[in-house]
Amino acid sequence: MTSFLPLIVGFGGYNAAGRSSFHRAYERMILESLGEADRAKTLSSLAHIMGKPGADEQEILLGSLVRRIEPTYFDVEKAPFGKTFPIRSSGSDPVRFVLSARELPEAIPEHWHVEPVAGDDRQFQVTLMGNQSVRVNSHSPIAVQSAGQLPSGFNPADHYRSMHHPRGLQLTVLGASDAVRSMGIKWSNVAKKISPDQVAVYASSVMSQLDQSGFGGMMQARQNGARVTSKQLPLGMNTMPADFVNAYILGSLGSTGGVTGACATFLFNLRQAVEEIRMGRKKVAVVGCSEAPILPEVIDGYAAMSALATDDNLRKLDQVDVPDYRRASRPFSENCGFTLAESSQYIVLMADDLAIEMGAQIYGAVPGVYVNADGFKKSISAPGAGNYITMARAVGLANTLLGEEAVKNGSFVQAHGSSTPQNRVTESKIFDKVAEAFGIQNWPVAAVKSYVGHSLGPASGDQIAASLGVFARGILPGIKTIDSVADDVFSARLDIRKTDNELGEKGAQVAFLNSKGFGGNNATATVFSPSVVDSYLANHYSSSQLLEYKNKREQVESMASQYCQDADLGKLSPIYEFGNNLLDEDSIQVSKENVCMPGYKATISLQNDEGLSGFKK
Known part of the structure; x- marks a missing residue:
């Protein structure tokens, strides 16, 4: 049976580092390593979404990444x-x-x-x-006063008709729109090429929407003597980051779902999409997560588990009177808990044959995502054995497909890196054992949570966006919030740096995204660089096909570049088709052979045997 390679043809979103598309958030992480022109472009783009064009550099820097919770969220002292x-x-x-x-x-x-x-x-x-x-x-006063917030002054609700949407869904609209627009191909043109059921959207949130416009307002209403609104329950559901994409951004009639797996949620959704594209069941999938958990009640919940870096513990770490909020998240160093964050991250996956036909840009490929549980556990929140399996399988896949050299000298790890004392030991031990098994020395390890905090569901979306930047520039962001690697970290075979690591193109061929979630939700993804994908395409397509593809791609890149220029000026233009292009159900045609949907050229076949045979007719 023919298998297809799921290619990343678009990506976007927003987190504490800014806008993800065209590597802007990643460039904020490696700002010190950029040339003067690229540095200025990155800062200008960030200033525009903050609503402060022309602001001085220091104001822009202080208004991004992990920092003290700002009054626009709530007063941390009150x-x-x-x-x-x-x-x-x-x-x-x-x-x-x-x-x-x-x-x-x-x-x-x-x-x-x-x-x-x-x-x-x-x-x-x-x-x-x-x-x-x-x-x-x-x-x-609240015990935890640091978080990975969107850049200061950036309010998602200001960019479209948000109509009492919870913040997590506001982020959904902007993040998914950014990913779709980054393709440089109009979604309507994609839809014309495929059957309506060859599209999928897999997205969710871990904590649902817990602010006053979602479950939070609904659950508090009776105790507060208020009325529950008709929107709070449906908009609070954790599947809404997928439902909003279907209903208001794509108008999709394809498969949909919201898979959750604690902090591994993004990878759980990605796995579903990768398997369906690889097996030929889908041609395009939009995958993502959106989370807006910077709320006193959520902070109280994680703090009660001793999971967060409290102000008191940060003071004790540094022996100071005032905690260093900018350095609250310190993966693989002396640390005291993770830092909560908000984020919305989406990618567009496309089967390689459709990508070639449409001239799509290729940012990378995802050949496999592995998910394993921990088995019997003493504590539901403690790490366990399943992550050994996911990490080893992900590396084994790259080793099988690309060979030992690519794994030994061309790969890097995006660690879960939650910044807890337990994680730094257990995760580094897994990396060390896998490195030993595959003969890896000085394995480069990054931890983006040191920049943007822990966004729960979208956390691996933050990882993948940064990894695509590493593929583009060959620079792995250092863990700049730490003084040194902790003594109990298994670091003999790992290369954990405080400064940016110049990998170059050969050193940035494969990324392994690792995630460890509460409850034994472990996942690891294998992601290939565009250069690796090029060699794959050269073996599967003729020179004439590739030449035609490159000619089409030039126009796609031109359209994508125009969107980037607009977005850099703060003209985000999110897609929000509320009440538009409604489908006439009376025009749907159903026969024994197929279903014909109005507005779609391709029909939905009803003659699929799902690969089963041997039944008596």
Whole structure:
């Protein structure tokens, strides 16, 4: 059976480093290694999405990457907090207060004595005959005050008609639009080339949408005496980062789903898409995640697990009075917990034959993604054995397809690198064992969470966006928030640097993206560089086919370049087709052979045996 190579033909999104498409967020990470012209271009692009064109360099730098939580999210010194206390009455000195008829509870408590106020039938005096618990809105400092936030001043809601969307879905619209537009091919042109069911969208969020416009507002409404809106429940669901792409960006009739696997969620969705394209079931897939968890309640939850880097522990690490928020995330060094972040990352995958036909740009390829659980565990949040399998399988695939040289001297690792004391030991031990097995010495290791924090579901989306930048420039971002590698890290065969690592094209042929999620959700992806893909295409297509492909690609690159120029000026133009191009269901035609959808040239065949045979007809 013919197998297809899933090619990355578009990518985009937003995180604390800025816009992902055309490597802008990656370039923020390696800013010190850029030439003067590229550095200026990167800073200018970042300034424009911050709404501060012409801002000085220091302001731009301080307004990006991990930093102290800004007041636009909430006041970290006065985080909302409900205080409950009793009001006690005595027989000689009862507690009395007046409420209007509308303010009275529907069920009057037994220890209340209620009577009308003389001369005003709309007011009632309440006399307490016992004790009453009262909750008042108060505030308190929050223990964790650092996060990987979007660049200062960048508000996704300002760029389209967001209509009470939760922040995570605002990020979905912008992130997925950035990826689709980065292709340089109109989506309508892609749709014309394939059957409606040859498209897939796999995307999700780990924490759902927990702000007031989503589940957060719904779950708090009754306790706060507020009404639940009709949008809070549906928009809060963790499948919405896929549903919004289908309904408002692509208008897709293809497969869809939201796979979740804690911090490995992006790779879980990527695996689904890769397998379907590889087997020929789909020709195009949009894969991504979107997460907006910088909320007091979410921070409290992870802090209660001792998972986050608290201000107190950061102070103790550095023996200072004021924590260094910029260096809160310190993978593979002396550290004290991870740093929560928000992000939206999407990629567009296309089967190699369709990419050649359409002249698509090629940023890389994903031949395989591996997922394994941990087996029996003592603690659901502790790391386990499954990541040994995923990492070894991912490296084994590259070794089989490309040979030992590419793995030994042409690969690098994007570590999960969560910045917890346990992760630095357990993950580095896995890398060390795999390196030993495959004869790897000085294996380059990066950890992008040191720049953008831990965005939960999209975390490996942050990794893949940075890896595509490494393929383009040959520079692996160093872990610049650390002073040194911790003594308990298994680093003998690993090359973990504080400064950028110049790999060059030969040293950046293969990336291994590793993710370790709570509950035993382990995943590792093998990603090939464009140069590796070129050699694959040369073996599978004729010189005339490749020449025609390159001619088509020139026009595609020109359109993509125009989008990049606009986006660098803050003209993001997100796709949001609300209520447009609705499909006329009365025009759908169904026969024994196929389904014909209005507006689509290709039909959906009903004569597929799913590879099964031997049944008696």
